[in-house]
Amino acid sequence: MISRPSGPAGRLIVALDVPEAARAESLAHKVAPHAGLVKLGLELFCAEGPGVLGRLARAAPVFLDLKLHDIPNTVAGAVRSLAPLGASMLTLHAGGGPAMIAAAREAAEKAGRERPLLLAVTVLTSMDEAALEATGVSGGAAAQVVRLARMAVSAGADGLVCSPREIRAIRDSLGEAPALVVPGIRPAGAAAGDQSRVATPEEAVRDGADWIVVGRPVSGAGNPGEAARAITAGLPR
Numbered sequence: 001m002i003s004r005p006s007g008p009a010g011r012l013i014v015a016l017d018v019p020e021a022a023r024a025e026s027l028a029h030k031v032a033p034h035a036g037l038v039k040l041g042l043e044l045f046c047a048e049g050p051g052v053l054g055r056l057a058r059a060a061p062v063f064l065d066l067k068l069h070d071i072p073n074t075v076a077g078a079v080r081s082l083a084p085l086g087a088s089m090l091t092l093h094a095g096g097g098p099a100m101i102a103a104a105r106e107a108a109e110k111a112g113r114e115r116p117l118l119l120a121v122t123v124l125t126s127m128d129e130a131a132l133e134a135t136g137v138s139g140g141a142a143a144q145v146v147r148l149a150r151m152a153v154s155a156g157a158d159g160l161v162c163s164p165r166e167i168r169a170i171r172d173s174l175g176e177a178p179a180l181v182v183p184g185i186r187p188a189g190a191a192a193g194d195q196s197r198v199a200t201p202e203e204a205v206r207d208g209a210d211w212i213v214v215g216r217p218v219s220g221a222g223n224p225g226e227a228a229r230a231i232t233a234g235l236p237r
């Protein structure tokens with residue numbers, strides 16, 4: 001399994017949220033010297049299919065972010081089908097519950113090759129308190145994130161996806177063991193867009209993120225390679 005970075009090099013994951021493989025590949029090669037992984041998410045995967053993963057892997061290790069969420073048998077099947085692609089990280093929604101997470105872990109272990117880090121997504125970084133309440137969750141994002149994090153780790157997740165606002169609460173509750181992958185990252189002055197619970201790259205790493213995920217502030221920059229370099233250069237040791 002991919003190991004956690006011990007310093008700034010490799011902490012940045014660049015989200016390749018574009019609809020075409022050629023654009024994603026070009027972006028991946030530009031940012032690869034300054035990033036630990038590139039992230040293949042729903043937009044590109046749905047447009048291009050599984051074959052795009054191998055093309056991106058020529059530039060950098062790939063984080064496959066499909067946020068699986070279904071009954072245990074179906075998620076286990078999806079993990080088996082995805083295993084040959086060779087992703088270094090794979091996401092599933094913690095809200096799918098402990099049996100779903102345990103089934104994913106078992107399927108990943110039985111797949112017979114180096115398995116991806118299994119990351120449970122807690123509460124999406126786009127959700128604010130009102131959106132959480134609309135889904136029936138009261139008591140705030142941090143309490144819900146910690147509840148899901150504890151359950152997901154004890155069910156077999158290797159790590160968690162959370163916003164930068166909950167890193168400390170997770171570390172206080174679960175210590176250093178789970179890998180923390182943190183989107184909702186905005187360099188100072190960058191537009192938040194649809195993200196709600198955000199912080200800067202420096203704040204997230206200082207609070208205990210292992211990896212930070214950045215999409216539009218890099219992919220939408222005039223010079224994505226330079227944007228990635230500047231983010232990594234500004235991270236604390």
Ligand SMILES: O=C(O)c1cc(=O)[nH]c(=O)n1[C@@H]1O[C@H](COP(=O)(O)O)[C@@H](O)[C@H]1O
Binds near residue numbers: 041163193213
């Ligand atoms: O699992 C994720 O990576 C994820 C979880 C989450 O809670 N919030 C979140 O933004 N992401 C992903 O992280 C990336 C953030 O992109 P930007 O908002 O453009 O930096 C997107 O590809 C999202 O799909």
